[in-house]
Amino acid sequence: MSGKSSKPANGGGLVGWFAGNSVTANLLMLFMLVGGLVAISDINVESFPEIDPGTISVSVVYRGATPEEVEAAITRRVEEAVIGIEGVSRVRSTAAEGIGSVTLELKDFVDSRRVRDDVETAVNQLVEFPPAEAERARIIVVEPSSEVMRLVVFGELSGIELREAAELVEADLLSLPNVAQVSRLGAPLPCRKMHCANMDCRAR
Numbered sequence: 001m002s003g004k005s006s007k008p009a010n011g012g013g014l015v016g017w018f019a020g021n022s023v024t025a026n027l028l029m030l031f032m033l034v035g036g037l038v039a040i041s042d043i044n045v046e047s048f049p050e051i052d053p054g055t056i057s058v059s060v061v062y063r064g065a066t067p068e069e070v071e072a073a074i075t076r077r078v079e080e081a082v083i084g085i086e087g088v089s090r091v092r093s094t095a096a097e098g099i100g101s102v103t104l105e106l107k108d109f110v111d112s113r114r115v116r117d118d119v120e121t122a123v124n125q126l127v128e129f130p131p132a133e134a135e136r137a138r139i140i141v142v143e144p145s146s147e148v149m150r151l152v153v154f155g156e157l158s159g160i161e162l163r164e165a166a167e168l169v170e171a172d173l174l175s176l177p178n179v180a181q182v183s184r185l186g187a188p189l190p191c192r193k194m195h196c197a198n199m200d201c202r203a204r
Contacts, residue, residue: 054108055142056116058082058123059101062134067095073131074100081122087115112141 018025060074075093079102083091087110093102104119106112120139123129130137153166166184173182 054106054110054112056104056106056112056119057101057138057140057142058104058119059099059138060130060134060136061099062131063098064133065098067097070098070100071095074134075102077126077129078102078123078137081126082119085115085118085122087111087118116141 058078060078062070062074065073071093075095078100079091079093082088082102082104085104087107088104089107090105091102092105093100104115106115116139123137123139151169153162153169155162155165157165170182170184173179
C-alpha cells in the first residue's frame, strides 16, 4: 500500500510572506516600535487643552430697558439680520435688563474673521439700530481659552460693593506668576447719578 505525504504550505498573502521572512518581519516591528517612541516624545500633552468655541458674540448695552424692550429692539432684530449668513449653524440670544446678547455658533472649518465681518455688515445695515438710548453693538470672535478654576464672590453687599470686591480678587489673581487671564462675569455695570439745577445742563 502506498500513500502520498505532503509538506504543509504557508498561507498566501501578506501573512504568509512574513511567516517566510521572519528577519524582515522583526526588523519592521523594531522600526515601528522606535518610530512610536519618537512620536510619543513629540506629542503635546495639556491638562487643560484650549478648545476653540467657534462662536461670535453680539452684545448691546441698553440701560434702563426691560428684558421685553431689549428683546424687541435688540436681540430679535439682530437674529433676523444674521440668521442667513454663510458659515453660521445656530443663533441663540439672551435678553436681560439693560443688555441683550446674541451668540452665533459657527460651522466647522469656517473663517471666523470673515463671518465676523459679514455679521458686522449685516448689523450696520439695520435701520435705526441700535436705539438712541443704547450703546453701539459690540461684535467679537470668542477666543479659545482653557478654564481652570471658577470663583464666586458673594455676600450681603450691594451690587457695586460686590463688583469692587471682585475687582480686588481679579487683581490679586493676575499678580500670580502662573495666571495669564481672568474674566469677570455677572458684575453689575457702574452707574452715576447727576442732579441738574436746570434743564440745560449736560453730562460731560
